[in-house]
Each structure stands twice: as C-alpha cells, then as structure tokens.
Amino acid sequence: MMLKADNIASLRQYYFAVGITCVLITVLILRFFQIQILGYAQYSQKANTNRIRKVTTSAPRGLILDRNGQILVDNLPTYILKAVPGELSQKGKTFGLISDIIGLDSNTVLKNYKKYYRGRFIQTRLAKDLTFYQVSKLEENRLNLEGIYYQQFPERYFPSDVKASHILGYVREVDRSIRESSTNANEYELGDIIGWTGLERSYEHFLKGQRGVQFYQVDAYGREVGHVADFPPRDPEPGQNIITTIDINVQKKLEYIMEERRGVIIVGLPETGEILGAVSAPDYKPELFTGLILENDWNSVLYHPEKPLVNRFSQGLYPPGSIVKMITASVMMDNPDFDPHAEQICEGVYQFGDRVFACWYTTGHGSVNLTSSILHSCDIYFYKTIQYYELAKLAQYFRLFGFGQPTGVDIVGELKGTVPTTSYMNNRYGRFGWSKGALLNFCIGQGEILVTPMQVFNYVNLLATRGQALRPHFVNVDQISENIKPNLNTETWDRIIFDMGQVITHKNGTGKRALPLIPGMKVYGKTGTAENPHGEDHAWFIGWMNYHEKNYSIVVLLENAGSGGVVAAPVAREVFKDIVKVNQLVSR
C-alpha cells in the first residue's frame, strides 16, 4: 500500500533547508577556526601557564554541646596526605619514606593510592587523620617528597568523658551512592562529611556549614601559583553549634550504671520533655566512626552478639508488662459505674473461658482494690475487671498515651511499636482465631503489645504532668511540635498519681526499693516484669521524683534481668540520688 498523500516539497524549499544547514555548520566551523587557529597561541599559553583550578575547602561542622555548654562533639584538625601521580618520579621509594615517617604500612598507602586514583594530574589521597606532628616530620623531608601534598581536614572528636554514642550518632564520608540519592546534587561533594545517624543527622542542616571555594592558578605541572583575580575565593562558613538538653554529669552516671548491663535508661524533665541523659546499653565508643579506630575494634562492635549498634531507646521493641496498668486503670475510671474501692479476690489463678490466667504472685494477694492492686501489681484484679470492657476502648487509651505511634523525638529512625486493635488481631489470627482472653493479656502489658523505651518515657512524662508534657527531645529548637494530650478528668489523674505514690511508699509496694530516703523528696513510680519469648523477664521501672518543686522522670529497662521491683527500682534510686548530688553541686 502506498501512502496516499504525495510529497509536495518544492525545489525552492529544499534549497532553503540545505542553505540553512550549510550556514549553521559554517558558522560553527568558523568559530572553531577562530578559537583553534587564530587564538591558538593565546589559549595554548593560557592552558599551560594560566590554568584555573577549583579547590574546595571543607567547612568545620558545628559543635554539639551539653545543656551547660560543655563540649560533647568537637572538631580535631587532622591532615589528609595526597599525591599528584604525574609528579611522582619514584613511587615505591616515596611511599616507603612516607610509611617510615607516619608509621603506616606502605601497602596501605599503595592501596589508598589505587582506590582514590582519578587521573595523572589529580591529587590522590594516600592517608588521612594525620596529626600535626606527623605532617611537620614530613615537611622536614620535603625535598625527597616531590609530588606529595597535604590538606587540612576537620575530623569529629569527642573530648568529654561520656560516650552518648546513640544520641550523638555519627558522620559518614559522602560517596557516589549518597551523592546520587541527594535531592540537590551540588550540596555535597565526594569526600564531604554528612551526618548519618543520631543528632548528627537530625540537625545536619545546622551543623553542616558551607564549604569554601578557591580558584588557584596552576602551572603546567599542576602546582598552585596563586589566586585568580577574576574569581574571588569564598571562605568556608563553619556550621552552627547545637546545644543539647543532655547534662554531662547525669549522662556520665547513667553510663556508669549501665556499664555491665543490657537495656535502657532515660532521664529527663517531664514538663518540657527535655532529656538529661539516655543510654542504650551496650553501646560503643563514638570514635568508632571517625577512622581513628583500628579495624579489629570495629569488627568486635559490628559482630558483637548483643548488637551495640542498635539504638535501643527508640528502635528497641519490648513488651511493657505491668507499667501500663495505669492506662488500664484510666479505662476503668472513665466508666461512671466503676468503683475504685470495690474489692476483688486474688487467689493466684483465674480461669477465663477455657484459659487459666495466673497472677505473678501465685499464692494470691487476697482481697484487693484498685490502689492495692497497683501497689502489689496484682494481675487478677485487672483480669476480673477488664473483661467487661472492649478491646477497642483499651487500644484507644494506649494510643491516647502515645503508644503505637512515634513520639517524634529528634533522632531519626524511631519505631512505632504495636498496639493491637480488633482489626490487627483479625488480620493476624483471622476473625475467629483469637478470643477475649487476649484483652486480659493486653491489660497487663503482655501479648502482642510492643513499645519503645522512648514511648514509655513520654508516657511517664504525661503521667507526671497530668497530660501536659512536651514532646521528648534532645535539642531545644524554637518550636517543639505538639505532643499528644490525654484528657482525663481530675479525679482519674488524682487516683493514678496517688496509686503511683503508694507503689513506692507503701511497705508492701513493689517499687519501694526506688526510694532513696532523702528528706523532701517524693517519688512516684511503677514496676514491671515483662515476660518475653527470648529468655528471662525484662525488668522495668518507670516514675518520677519531685525534689525542691522540680520533677525528674525516669525510665529503666534491664533486658532479661528479672523482677522490675528487685533489679530496676534500685537503679532508679541510684539515679535519683545522683541527680540530687549534681543539683547541689550546680547550685553551690
């Protein structure tokens, strides 16, 4: 089949098109003639003696300070050793000399040289993290080190005696994949430093600073011979410092306490949500990521069976156990027909449907009401009372106190945990695959419910402030975004807070070991002993102390350590005592 329409282009149109093509091509060829033939002498001289090299200098990152201005993260001026391949006459000899002087294996030098090689005339990195002393020794041998250069490079450095590694986070060198995934390609260059975890990442835009640009004239051998007048240099702008809410003294004490333990402690001010100290143990030295550390140390952290790199306080998911009983209590208190003084009998076991639910105290607590069931942490009271409520109601109250959603703490990568709802249970076990017995488990913080210690910290803060706490955070920015606000009636708050006081002060209270016996100090709390499928019970203690009209809240979680009242509560007492000590030191 022939396409129907005939070509109607005329010879005149053809000549016109050819003419335009000829003219454009000719213009381009003439322009090349002008530059390459007529301008050859000029450009050739320029290429040889007047080359412009763009050099960027990295800006020092901002410092990270504690709440009193003490430095947590500083910059250490180190040096990077570089070589221009085209200027190395005897590579082997030069590298040998370098390895003698700086004490680095010459194979490593050669390995780096190959790794960073980008061309005969471009500076290639040989070694990093050189000290001033090493550089000055190299400088003495200047004459034998042709083609070797060094450049200053600010490396992260941790002058304080706390680790705080999971809070501070670490930085990374920008590589190809990071650069390609960045939304603005010009923001980072290869070899720049970028905050990768923790506060280093959350506050990257404050800490980063702006790198400087300088244009050097370089001669035919690539040596710098001065600045270029047409292009003024732009000095690097250091990043801004950030002041954290961390108190170095508190943090130090927490790290000391957790040294041989596994778990989390968070201490803070409930009203403002400020975190004074937080430890996820085991942790690691913050220097681990600076390149100042040996490969063996690195491997020992990376492959450690207890996973020190995991940030347990916002990424660890745990069953909360009895510490959520105040939520269950507030569900009951919301019911106008509920009488907190009504008593139930605890005989140590309770049969519901075809399942038998046990109290942790198998002998039974006898006759208990709401207050005594909280202070003894009796489970049977809760089983017997909660069975008349709906799962949806309990789930709603869990969410009201911030569970099942991120707290919004300023550390990236927070997990949100699990609050089982009816639809969650239906999805997981099928419409008829679970029964109301699950509700009995949830009301004492067992079963599918999983929380992060940071959510628990926010929960304690909400209890201590009657729902008025701000979001947990490590850095005071101008606008702390809204926290959840559980609106319970005054009677409920009063009851909960009174009961939490009883946990500590009553002679049979499970949390009595948390009381440091310091005059003028009031402590409120709740213990938890969470059963879990991975071994021994997790020990919880949550609460706050009031001293000189100031509140300090605490979350203690010790993994697989046993009973919360026996192991976690004494840890809280230690911390309370220490806070008093620190405060007196500061006020003096």
Place this chain on the structure above:
Amino acid sequence: MIGSQSIPYKEMPLRIIWSVAFLSLVGLVVLNSISQQYQGRFLDTPFTKQFLFLFPAALIAYIIIFIPRYTIHKYTYTLYALGIIFVLLPYTGNPHAGTYRWFDLGLPFAIQPSEFAKVFTTLALARYLSDHTLQMKHFTSIIIPIGLALVPTLIVMNQPDLGTAIVMMTPILPMLYWSGARPFYLFLVLAPIFSMVTAFHTTAFTLWAIVLGVVIITARPKLVLSLFLFFGNIFLGLLSPYAWNSLTLYQQNRILTFINPEKDPLGAAYQIIQSKTAIGSGGLLGKGWGEGTQTHLKFLPVQDSDFILSVIGEEMGFMMISTILIVIGYLIMQILKRSFLSKDRFSSLALIGIAAILLAHVFVNTAMTVGLIPVKGLPFPFLSAGGSFLIASYIMVGLVLKLSVNYTD
C-alpha cells in the same frame, strides 16, 4: 516489488550508514581517552557503557528497516500517546538531582524518556500534516500541529529540561514550512517571543520593531490585521518589562535559573572558559589521544557528554572538529535530500523533522561549547555518552534508512 518485504539493499543510503558509523567510532575513541580516569573501574567507564549500548541501538535501527511503512504510519499516534505517558513516568519516582528527567526501572542505568518522546512527536506531526490536506494559506490551520508538539514540550519543560524542550519544538517550523505554510505565519508564531525578549534592550527593540514593520508591509495582510499585529507586538514588548518587575525577586530568580541553570557566575563562566581553553589549546592537530591536560586535569566539566567536543578539540584539533562537523552536516543534508526526493508526504515530513532534531542538537551543543550561547545541557548526536540518547538517535537512523527508500510496501 508489490508484496515483497525484502529490503532493496542497493537503494539503501549507504552514505548515511557510513557517516553514522564514523561518528560513533570517533565517539568511542574519545570516550576511551576520558575513561583512563576511571582506573580499575572498567565497567563504570563511559566508554564501556556506550560500547554496550551500541549493540541494542544498532539492533533496533536494523529492526525498524523491516517494519512496513504503513505500519509505522498506522501506529504513530499510539507512539505519540505512549511518549507522553513515558515523559510523565519520572514524576512517579523520586527526583534525580532535583529534576524529573530520568526514570528508574531498577536497572543499573536510568532512562530519559524525553529523548524518545521527541522522535515520536515528530512522527505524529508528520502523520497529522500528511493526513490532512491543510489550507496552509490560513493561519488557523497551524494551531493544531503546534499544540501537538506543545503538550510533550511543556511536560519536559516542567521536568525541568529546557534544552530538550527546545529541541522538541524545533521540528515544527521546518515541517510546517515543508507542508506549505506561509513563512509569514511562521514568523507570526515567533514574533511575540522576539518582542518580549528584545524589550529589555532599547536598540534591539528598535531594530526588531523595524524588522517587524518591514515584514508586515511585505506580506501585505489586511490593513486592520497588520495594524493589530504590529501594535500588538509592540504593546506586548513594552508591557513585558513591567510584568517582569512586578514579579518578586524570588520569582525572577526562578525564571533566570530556569533559562540558564548555571546562573552561578562562577559556575557557567568557569565552564565556558575551561571549554574554550581546552579547544583553543588543541590547535590544528590537537595534543594527541589521552594527552589533553585540560581534559585529564578535570578542568572540563561533563566531558563525556555535553562537553565532548571540547575534549575532541583539545586532543584531536581543528582537523578532527571540522571533519566531524562536515560529516554530520553531510549526514543532515543527505536526509534533506531524501526528504525532498521522497514520493509520499509522510516520509518526507518525518525525514525533515529528524533532520531538524539532529541539526538542533548539533548547533545548540556546539555553540554552547564555544561560548556562542548560554550553557544548555544537550548532547552531541552519536558522540556523547548517554544510553537513552544513543538509542533514540539510532531509532532516528533506522527511520531514516526505512523512509528514505522509495519502494512500494
């Protein structure tokens, strides 16, 4: 020949094949020189990538030769629609370096759909203009074809990719001219753009007003119309500085950055100076393969694609540059000739459209490297590294080989 699907190789324009082969070869040679900088990463080099992309590219061109002409004609609108969907695809993913030019299929390379969309748009235009015997003496009849080209262009402009958007609009003028539109109407389409741009410079605006007047008088439209055209344009021109000033500084900067992404004076000026220095220092014969100091000192930016001519200029000199320009000029003129000799209008229009795309790429890219126009990211056909553009170029070659032979299938 009726009923025969065999390809009459004798009638194949061998000159076109040889030109393309020559340019592709030069491209590989230059890319290999640049690839020396990628020591130890052979698979990452632009040379390796380009070399590997040449096979599918050539295969696609070869397959196109066997597709009957009426099949191509039949599916042009489908291809055009696919092309538009294709340029929208990048918006479903994450931006690459702040733009939506590339579409990530999870392959080791990303695809730039706009490269293909411009070929499909040209085919659609060719079909529209050949199917409808338009009253080209009437101004209104050029509105639909312009709209046809405008849809993908606006999407690409939004990505943002001004270079490709310009190339996408380029074929429309020669194709309209080819199908008999009055040059005066084409002038009218361009006039408002000139009026707005020249308005910022008094002398330029005066000269433009004179040219406008002369053209309108020569074309002799009706008096009312000519007065409207003249004063309409002048009015538009006078208004545009006010419109510009009423924008906030931020909006102005957005527009300036859009027109010239390398607005940073250090950035753009630096690139052009380095490019001209590299080219100029090459001289007549160049510094030799792999010996370009400007290239290998990394003074030259994007040397494997946008500034590849600067590398050739430095290492192979004026001789090679002029050879390349003459060869590609010859290639384009061969396509023009085939377009003129073509018996059916669809093929003729498709060929002139393809010639226009190639010429636009060559001119914009080359003029940029020698500092004649602002920096625009457009590659040079067959030389520059870049898989999508290479394959799109070979699709055009396949279409040229197919459509330029007057057999009766």
